[in-house]
Amino acid sequence: MTHTHPFPAGIVLGYPRIGPRRELKKAIESFWAGRSTADEVEATAADLRRRTRTRLAELGLSTTLPAIPSAFSFYDQVLDAAVVLGAVPERFADLRDPATGGLDLAGYSTVARGRGDDLPLEMTKWFDSNYHYLVPEIGPATTFSYSSDRPVREFAEALADGVLTRPVIVGPVTFLALAKATEDAPEDFAPIDRLDDVLAVYADLLRAFKAAGATWVQLDEPALVSDSTGVDTDRLLAATERAYQVLATELTADERPALLVAAPYGELRGALDVLAASDVDGIALDLVRGRLPEASPATRTALAGKVLVGGVIDGHNIWRADLDAALTTLERLEGLGAGQTAVGTSTSLFHVPHDVQDEPDLDDTLKSWLAFADQKVAEVVTLATGLTEGREAVHAELLAAADARRSRAEAAGVVRPEVRDRAAGLDDAAFHRGPYDDRREAQQSRLHLPPLPTTTIGSFPQTPEIRKARAAFTAGELTAEQYDEAMKAEIRGVVELQERIGLDVLVHGEPERNDMVQYFAENLDGFAVTRNGWVQSYGSRCTRPSILWGDVSRPAPITVGWTGYTQSLTSKPVKGMLTGPVTILAWSFVRDDQPLADTANQVALALRDEIADLEAAGIAIVQVDEPALRELLPLRAEDHDAYLDWSVRSFRLATSGVRPDTQIHTHLCYSEFGEIMGAIDGLDADVTSIEAARSKMEILADIAAAGYPRQVGPGVWDIHSPRVPSEAEVTGLLSTAVRDIDPAQLWVNPDCGLKTRRYAEVTPSLEHMVAATGTVRAGLAVPSA
Numbered sequence: 085m086t087h088t089h090p091f092p093a094g095i096v097l098g099y100p101r102i103g104p105r106r107e108l109k110k111a112i113e114s115f116w117a118g119r120s121t122a123d124e125v126e127a128t129a130a131d132l133r134r135r136t137r138t139r140l141a142e143l144g145l146s147t148t149l150p151a152i153p154s155a156f157s158f159y160d161q162v163l164d165a166a167v168v169l170g171a172v173p174e175r176f177a178d179l180r181d182p183a184t185g186g187l188d189l190a191g192y193s194t195v196a197r198g199r200g201d202d203l204p205l206e207m208t209k210w211f212d213s214n215y216h217y218l219v220p221e222i223g224p225a226t227t228f229s230y231s232s233d234r235p236v237r238e239f240a241e242a243l244a245d246g247v248l249t250r251p252v253i254v255g256p257v258t259f260l261a262l263a264k265a266t267e268d269a270p271e272d273f274a275p276i277d278r279l280d281d282v283l284a285v286y287a288d289l290l291r292a293f294k295a296a297g298a299t300w301v302q303l304d305e306p307a308l309v310s311d312s313t314g315v316d317t318d319r320l321l322a323a324t325e326r327a328y329q330v331l332a333t334e335l336t337a338d339e340r341p342a343l344l345v346a347a348p349y350g351e352l353r354g355a356l357d358v359l360a361a362s363d364v365d366g367i368a369l370d371l372v373r374g375r376l377p378e379a380s381p382a383t384r385t386a387l388a389g390k391v392l393v394g395g396v397i398d399g400h401n402i403w404r405a406d407l408d409a410a411l412t413t414l415e416r417l418e419g420l421g422a423g424q425t426a427v428g429t430s431t432s433l434f435h436v437p438h439d440v441q442d443e444p445d446l447d448d449t450l451k452s453w454l455a456f457a458d459q460k461v462a463e464v465v466t467l468a469t470g471l472t473e474g475r476e477a478v479h480a481e482l483l484a485a486a487d488a489r490r491s492r493a494e495a496a497g498v499v500r501p502e503v504r505d506r507a508a509g510l511d512d513a514a515f516h517r518g519p520y521d522d523r524r525e526a527q528q529s530r531l532h533l534p535p536l537p538t539t540t541i542g543s544f545p546q547t548p549e550i551r552k553a554r555a556a557f558t559a560g561e562l563t564a565e566q567y568d569e570a571m572k573a574e575i576r577g578v579v580e581l582q583e584r585i586g587l588d589v590l591v592h593g594e595p596e597r598n599d600m601v602q603y604f605a606e607n608l609d610g611f612a613v614t615r616n617g618w619v620q621s622y623g624s625r626c627t628r629p630s631i632l633w634g635d636v637s638r639p640a641p642i643t644v645g646w647t648g649y650t651q652s653l654t655s656k657p658v659k660g661m662l663t664g665p666v667t668i669l670a671w672s673f674v675r676d677d678q679p680l681a682d683t684a685n686q687v688a689l690a691l692r693d694e695i696a697d698l699e700a701a702g703i704a705i706v707q708v709d710e711p712a713l714r715e716l717l718p719l720r721a722e723d724h725d726a727y728l729d730w731s732v733r734s735f736r737l738a739t740s741g742v743r744p745d746t747q748i749h750t751h752l753c754y755s756e757f758g759e760i761m762g763a764i765d766g767l768d769a770d771v772t773s774i775e776a777a778r779s780k781m782e783i784l785a786d787i788a789a790a791g792y793p794r795q796v797g798p799g800v801w802d803i804h805s806p807r808v809p810s811e812a813e814v815t816g817l818l819s820t821a822v823r824d825i826d827p828a829q830l831w832v833n834p835d836c837g838l839k840t841r842r843y844a845e846v847t848p849s850l851e852h853m854v855a856a857t858g859t860v861r862a863g864l865a866v867p868s869a
């Protein structure tokens with residue numbers, strides 16, 4: 085079949101929705117705090133959507149062809165799809181509108197955030213990004229019905245404003261591939277079993293879009309580029325075939341808008357043939373992560389009736405594109421003979437900040453190398469002109485892009501021989517410590533810790549007072565001395581609290597850190613940080629990823645003063661706290677002109693020096709957090725080994741310079757321990773803390789089965805919820821733990837840092853944790869100290 089609706093020459097798959105000044109975050113948090121009404125939040129959101137459309141039109145996207153996405157969300161796009169499908173867990177059934185089955189803003193927020201013992205939907209990483217989605221819970225008894233017309237209303241709102249947008253919704257295969265089975269589901273059940281039931285609702289939604297006047301709808305199917313969703317590839321391909329048989333063939337072209345299936349974050353491979361053979365009208369490829377496809381003759385023939393969108397502008401990083409190379413890629417894509425070849429971004433632009441021109445503190449030369457969302461839209465528009473009118477039509481833009489890249493390659497600081505020479509001169513010994521048994525003995529004689537030592541993961545609550553003090557310091561209203569004193573006062577409070585509660589290994593609480601990555605970026609050479617470059621991490625929470633543009637080095641010690649001060653306040657050991665090389669890379673925008681492995685080793689060497697200084701200052705324990713080790717794991721299994729090799733080596737490079745009696749901890753806040761067990765073993769940390777509370781310590785069985793020899797701290801308190809675990813609950817978890825694993829290997833700690841929690845939750849939770857530890861210690865047959 086041929087697509088009947090005209091398609092624009094250039095599109096973006098999605099755009100930031102939080103607002104240039106985090107307007108949505110502020111509006112929704114104010115609603116949650118009871119300071120504003122749902123109508124007020126809706127008005128702010130409608131205004132943001134209108135401003136986005138106006139901006140995208142100003143930047144050159146068509147308003148009469150569906151180039152502008154209608155892809156808003158109050159919290160998360162996967163939750164939005166669940167709400168449209170009426171797939172809300174039973175525990176929240178009372179929140180649904182009796183007539184439609186939908187949720188109002190308060191109900192929607194409750195599903196996302198939980199209430200009392202009704203836990204929210206679980207949150208997990210969205211592909212290999214620092215965005216987190218809410219995991220739908222689907223079982224054999226889940227009912228599906230078209231329950232919310234919100235996406236259709238948002239499309240209609242734009243149309244009434246004179247803009248024909250392209251609604252974007254998570255596709256059915258991805259929705260089910262990312263869902264988890266409800267707890268009561270039989271062992272052999274998988275959410276993808278419910279495909280046909282879900283498709284019936286997608287069909288209703290597509291009909292509703294058609295009735296509202298939509299010409300094209302985008303269904304996001306990133307699951308198709310991954311073999312790590314838990315659904316095996318054959319099943320995924322069969323589900324894709326079935327899904328688009330139902331939505332594109334059985335639902336005829338007259339009954340629905342044209343369908344664009346988007347496959348961001350990687351390469352479609354076999355799924356491209358399946359989609360090409362289906363009656364979908366367009367396919368969007370990620371040509372930044374994926375290669376140009378070598379389509380079979382059958383696929384080429386099938387593509388003749390379709391739109392092919394070449395995602396050549398990187399939605400996941402902020403470097404200005406090589407427009408010349410991108411145009412060449414697009415010209416080669418045209419060679420596949422699709423009905424129309426269009427230009428696109430590789431992913432939604434919601435992974436990048438709004439506008440580089442909105443960065444008053446960034447160096448002008450650096451700015452000239454960068455493209456945030458708005459600059460990327462302009463790049464798409466330029467390429468679309470180049471593709472339709474020929475290179476000459478965009479000659480000046482191609483030259484300007486080439487100049488910017490040249491300026492970047494030649495700039496001082498991008499290559500620093502002394503940094504390169506140090507990395508090149510490393511021998512294998514730099515990556516190894518002595519035998520673990522010797523280390524364990526040396527550390528125990530130095531630290532004299534009781535069995536089941538108690539500790540925390542590092543941060544204590546980032547109170548409004550701390551944030552205000554930092555804002556005042558940044559604004560010049562507090563001197564450095566006043567700010568330092570405010571942070572030291574905070575540290576004194578945190579130490580007193582930990583001593584009173586009776587924790588064994590103390591932390592300083594990280595009050596001085598705006599963010600665990602940005603703080604280090606601000607203190608290392610080779611990085612720049614932004615003032616307004618906010619990117620959504622989950623819900624209303626945002627981060628400002630730093631820009632790693634040059635060779636990295638450490639001009640001066642970073643944490644030694646704070647940690648040393650803290651140690652001077654107590655006779656208990658204080659754990660130094662650093663963020664690891666992989667996590668610093670994962671949560672920054674990283675230079676794309678050299679292998680990540682090389683950049684990681686530069687960061688690792690800076691951290692190695694910091695650890696040496698901490699050790700020299702008398703600090704006996706240093707934790708190097710790597711919560712993002714799992715995040716960067718490639719989506720295809722065949723790429724895992726190469727990634728794990730360089731990432732593990734960079735951690736070892738950072739941590740292997742210490743004496744045997746210095747204890748290295750690491751922290752990974754996710755529970756897929758089993759999946760990367762080999763890599764965790766390879767880190768060779770003396771103690772590893774992991775998330776475990778929500779899965780009720782199940783993880784320990786994997787660890788014991790693998791014969792993991794070192795110490796582990798499975799989290800006993802899920803810090804993602806305001807719920808305070810009772811002493812009995814923690815005692816229960818610890819009793820399970822000491823049955824599953826040798827108590828001599830066990831530490832007691834929360835799942836993650838406490839920065840997002842309030843003291844009203846932290847104090848009783850830690851008290852319960854320490855009391856429960858006392859009970860379980862008393863019951864140990866042979867004390868393991």
Ligand SMILES: CN1c2c(nc(N)[nH]c2=O)NC[C@@H]1CNc1ccc(C(=O)N[C@@H](CCC(=O)N[C@@H](CCC(=O)N[C@@H](CCC(=O)O)C(=O)O)C(=O)O)C(=O)O)cc1
Nearest residue numbers: 214551552554555598599600601621624625626627671840
């Ligand atoms: C552990 N996690 C992290 C991830 N990525 C990171 N880069 N860092 C992380 O810690 N990924 C995985 C998880 C995601 N989890 C979170 C958890 C919490 C947040 C969060 O709370 N973000 C804050 C912003 C934090 C920050 O940068 N704070 C700055 C600036 C604070 C600020 O907004 N200042 C105000 C003025 C101050 C005032 O008057 O209150 C302003 O600028 O307007 C700081 O502390 O200095 C958020 O607000 O969303 C993120 C990810």
Ligand SMILES: N[C@@H](CCS)C(=O)O
Nearest residue numbers: 541542543709711837
């Ligand atoms: N040390 C950090 C780790 C978070 S993953 C914290 O405690 O916040």
Ligand SMILES: [Zn+2]
Nearest residue numbers: 711753836837
């Ligand atoms: Zn964590």
